[in-house]
Structures are given as C-alpha cells and as structure tokens.
Amino acid sequence: MNNFTKYSVQKEGRIELHDQLNLTGAEISINTLPAGASVPFVHSHKLNEEIYAVLEGAGYAVIDGETVALNAGDWLRLAPAAKRQFFAASDQELKYICIQVKAGSLEGYTMTDALL
C-alpha cells in the first residue's frame, strides 16, 4: 500500500477530505459561502482545535460575541470552547479551509519529528 493519497479539488461548494485522503490526524474541509450567506448555526467543539485559512474573498467571524474581519491570507486558531459562526461579506464570497485537529495532540514537529 502506498504511503500517500492524492486528491484534486475541483469546484465544489464544500469538500470534506478526511475520507478522500484517509486522514488519521485531522479533518479538513474546503468551504465556499456565497456573498451574503453564513454558516446557519453557532458551534463549538468538544475536543478539537479548529484552524481556518481564508483562500479568497472576504467576510467575518463572530467568536464569543466578538466580530473578527476575514480577508484572503488570514488564518485563525480557535480553541474547542470558542462559540463561532462564519459569514461572507454582503458583496463577496468567502472561500476558506477549516482544519480540525485534537487540541493538545501534537508532540514534536518539523526538526524534532523529522528523519533526514
């Protein structure tokens, strides 16, 4: 069995990569909210840290009642307990990646986990 899995993303509204890539340490979704749209609920997490990366467009998140502007190139880390909801701008879509990982799960990384 290969040590790798590859998936080529086309134009979908939401893609979930966990099963496509056989991920074991993360779930990753790619999401597009049309202009004026929002995720239709507030949520938090039990165990998972979420990391959001804005790929294109603009919008904002409301996190524990605070409004945080989002533009392409912005990255956000959210603790499991953060109550969050995401909104596209009224005149622009918001395309973003959401990465779920178990909070506190990372041990070494980069040079402390690599074998050269």
Place this chain on the structure above:
Amino acid sequence: MNNFTKYSVQKEGRIELHDQLNLTGAEISINTLPAGASVPFVHSHKLNEEIYAVLEGAGYAVIDGETVALNAGDWLRLAPAAKRQFFAASDQELKYICIQVKAGSLEGYTMTDALL
C-alpha cells in the same frame, strides 16, 4: 484570554504558524519554492502525518521513489514513513501549505465533535 488567535499572511518565503497562532494540535507552514527550486533534502517523519495543499503554481513530489505531479487544488496525505521531496516546475513557482499532525490522533470530528 481569548479563545482565538488570528494571523494575516503577507508575502513571505516560508511562514510557520505554530507559534504565531498558538497551535496545539498541528504545525502549519506556507511555502513558496521558486521555479526550478526544490526542498534540498528528502525527509520522513517519526510520528506525524503530513498534508500538503497546492495553492498556486505547479511542480511535483517524489514519494518513495514515485513522481507525483502537483498543481493548484491538489491535496496530498503522507504517512509518517513516506520518504518525500518537493520540487517546483522548471518554469513555475510552487506555493503550498504543509500541515503536520500526529498520525492517529483524531477522535471525533464535525458532527461527532461539535456542540451546537
């Protein structure tokens, strides 16, 4: 203390987000290889699964001796043991995200970890 951290990425060659975002379940880097360049070594990992996302440009990876083409929109999951090296195309840069997470660390995700 806020339940979130935000970082806005400008034009850097390589950005490491672990400390910028106070990540606890992943390290994430954003990398740009100029046309014709490569990461100058082959590496694998002890514990970490790596997930690569190609943001812009083109290139290829050599994984356990196999050449895998990479274009914008491609995602790759690599088991810790995979011996990997990344190359930009001769005439295009390769801009990509690398996500390190501990293999096997994810428990629930999305609806099985969310609180609404």
